[in-house]
Amino acid sequence: MSLDWINPARRLQELPLYVFARLDQLKAEARDRGVDLIDLGMGNPDGPTPQAVVEAAIAALHDPDNHRYPDFKGSIYFRRAIAEWYHRRYQVVLDPEAEILPVLGSKEGLTHLALAYIDPGDLILVPSPGYPAHFRGPLIAGGQIHELMLSAHNDWLIDLAAIPDRVAERAKILYFNYPNNPTTATAPRQFFEEIVAFARRWEILLVHDLCYAELAFDGYQPTSLLEIPGAKEIGVEFHTLSKTYNMAGWRVGFAVGNDRVVSNLRTLKTNLDYGMFSVVQTAAATALQLPDVYIHEVQERYRKRRDFLVKGLTDLGWKVKNPQATFYLWAECPPGISSTEFALLLLDRTGVVVTPGNGFGTGGEGYVRISLIAECDRLAQVLERFAQSNLFDTSTPLLSGK
Ligand SMILES: Cc1ncc(COP(=O)(O)O)c(C=O)c1O
Incomplete structure (x- = not known):
């Protein structure tokens, strides 16, 4: 039976197609045609989880206590590790009982925070471009999005002064993220001071996504x-x-900060999941306790890739910013071509997958995002393919039907 007489909820029907889901389709089609794809689309790190973390997980897996339902609040061991890490990194003191909640990846936490806080019609401030969960969570919850348009002229920082008072007055939540995905922008401390003052003045809940804390x-x-x-x-x-x-792949992150917000997110989640597999929590605590030398190695790996690709692309005539953080490059499309068309052109002519900027909102139009998730020898192939494909000559029509 087809079930075509029962429609899914409007909240699902009305969501625009997730950019990575669409890319997955196109990649599958290209692979079927035998293309050797170089996939720099998603922000999916290519290295293995550190050995010490894997070993801690294996040891925890052998303990039958860990096979039971975990605690909704997360294990105290993991929460303490988070508090210690926070104090070490930022000299911020967090109460593991009230101000910390493990989440099943930050995407899950960010989206469920929207469900915990947003009623239909609530006005939510979301930068554009931005990480999709920052606007998809509010959309699923029935919120009304007010896009804060970012631009190169303002170094991709939110222009707080440009938010009209009547918007600020109505706004309930402001999502933001620096170091920024997809633009790679970083924000000075002064910007953080300003946004805190803005949120306090207008009584807005600030949700900051510090995904690239160490990169x-x-x-x-x-x-x-x-x-x-x-x-x-x-x-x-x-x-x-x-x-x-x-x-x-482990699906582990955490939310920290205001105790009421943490508590309400936990209340929502107790209705949706049973917390995080204890083995994953042990592994994550081990990760947070790794010596700084591990972090320095990771940073060095991405820095080399960044230097290599920024130079190579610049030599080929691309306009690309040299990022101080994240593991992405944010590159301008050639004039007269949309970001989707350019990403399709790249896939078609070179087999290289990048993400069109408009997948992150209308403010991302005119750019593509390139993830630094391959070693330099593979990135050299990317440059070779780009060099041979005469990409900036877009007078040849794009292949149709793609
Ligand atoms: C800004 C930002 N937030 C959250 C996530 C998702 O992270 P997680 O794997 O913890 O769900 C990503 C992943 O690309 C991201 O770029």
Whole structure:
């Protein structure tokens, strides 16, 4: 039976297609045609999870206590490890009982925070371009999105002064993320001070996504929202182990900050899941306790790739920013071609997968995002393919039907 007489909920029907889901289809088609794809589309780290973390997980797997339902709040061992890590990195003191909640990857936490806080019609401020969960969570919850358009002219920082008072007055939540995906922008500490003052003035909940907390170069140290005095009263911050520790498949992150927000997110989640597999929590705690030398190695790996690809692309005539953080490049499309068309052109002519900027919102139009998730020898092939394909000559029509 087809069930075509029962429609899914409008909240699902009305969601635009997820950019990575669409890319997956196109990649599958290209592979079927025998193309040797070089996939720099997703922010999916290519290295293994550190050995010490894998070993801690294996040992934990042998303990039958870990086979039972975990605690909703997360294990105290993991929560303490998070508090210690926070204090070490940012000199911020967190109460493991009230201000910390493990989440099943920060995407899950960010999206469920929207369900915990947004009623239909609530006005939510979301930068564009931005990480999809920052606007998809509010859309699923029935929120009304007010896009904060980012631009190169303002170094991709949110222009707080451009937000009309009547919008700020109505707004309930502001999502933001620096170091930024997809633009790779970083924000000075002064910006964090300004956004905290703005949120306090207009009584807005600040949700900061510090996904790229450790992926920074050239001595730059990203700021945590919670370093700013008064931030804990109006904000929460999300972290992930996916990127720094190559643990994307483990699904582990955490929310920290305002105790009421943490508590309400936990209440929502007690209705949806049973917490995080204890083995994963033990592994994650081990990761947070790794010596700094591990972090330095990771940073060095991505820095080399960044230097290699930025130089290679620039030599080929691309306009690309040299990022101080994240593991992406944010590159301008040639004039007169949309980001989707350019990404399709790249896939078609070179077999290289990048993400079209408009998949991150209308503010990403005119750019593509390239993930530094391959070694330099593979990135050299990318440059070779680009060099041979005469990409900036877009007078040849794109293949149709793609
Ligand atoms: C800004 C940002 N937040 C969250 C995530 C998702 O992280 P997780 O794997 O913890 O769900 C990503 C992944 O690309 C991201 O770029």
